[in-house]
Amino acid sequence: MSPIAFGVVAALAFLQASIAAPRQDFSDCLKKASVQASEQKVAPDQYSAFAMQQCSAAGASFKSALVAFDVKNGVKRAQAVADAQLQIDDYLATSVDKYGSKPIFAKAPPAPSSTPATTPAPVPAAAQAEPKSD
Numbered sequence: 001m002s003p004i005a006f007g008v009v010a011a012l013a014f015l016q017a018s019i020a021a022p023r024q025d026f027s028d029c030l031k032k033a034s035v036q037a038s039e040q041k042v043a044p045d046q047y048s049a050f051a052m053q054q055c056s057a058a059g060a061s062f063k064s065a066l067v068a069f070d071v072k073n074g075v076k077r078a079q080a081v082a083d084a085q086l087q088i089d090d091y092l093a094t095s096v097d098k099y100g101s102k103p104i105f106a107k108a109p110p111a112p113s114s115t116p117a118t119t120p121a122p123v124p125a126a127a128q129a130e131p132k133s134d
Contacts, residue, residue: 019065026062026088029055030095037099044100051095059088 033054034047042050052059063084070080099105 019062019069022058022062022065026055026058026091029058030091034095034099038102038104044096044105047099048092048096051092051099063088 030051033051036054037047037050063081066084066087067077067080070083071077075083
């Protein structure tokens with residue numbers, strides 16, 4: 001590998017590492033928020049706001065790291081901000097889906113109806129033909 005290519009690969013690895021820690025922090029925060037929400041019995045439709053409130057600092061850190069990464073790689077700041085927000089939204093949506101699918105929120109099966117199920121009347125079978133004898 002040429003020294004220039006090695007330098008480029010090393011630089012990209014370093015830049016990628018600069019967003020790894022904030023990404024992990026945000027992911028960990030969402031996991032902790034899910035546990036806290038379960039303990040506090042937060043309704044699934046309220047979880048998104050709860051998680052963003054709990055993880056606003058980690059989310060802001062992750063977003064700024066994403067923006068800095070993209071801008072260093074030549075992406076315009078407005079586009080980098082929009083892309084970073086989409087990633088934050090995706091992480092949050094995944095967390096919301098996981099939280100809402102927990103067994104404690106599963107809908108109970110429908111209650112059996114009070115009217116008994118009617119069994120259809122038996123239908124007589126056709127009479128068998130007697131074998132012909134020659």
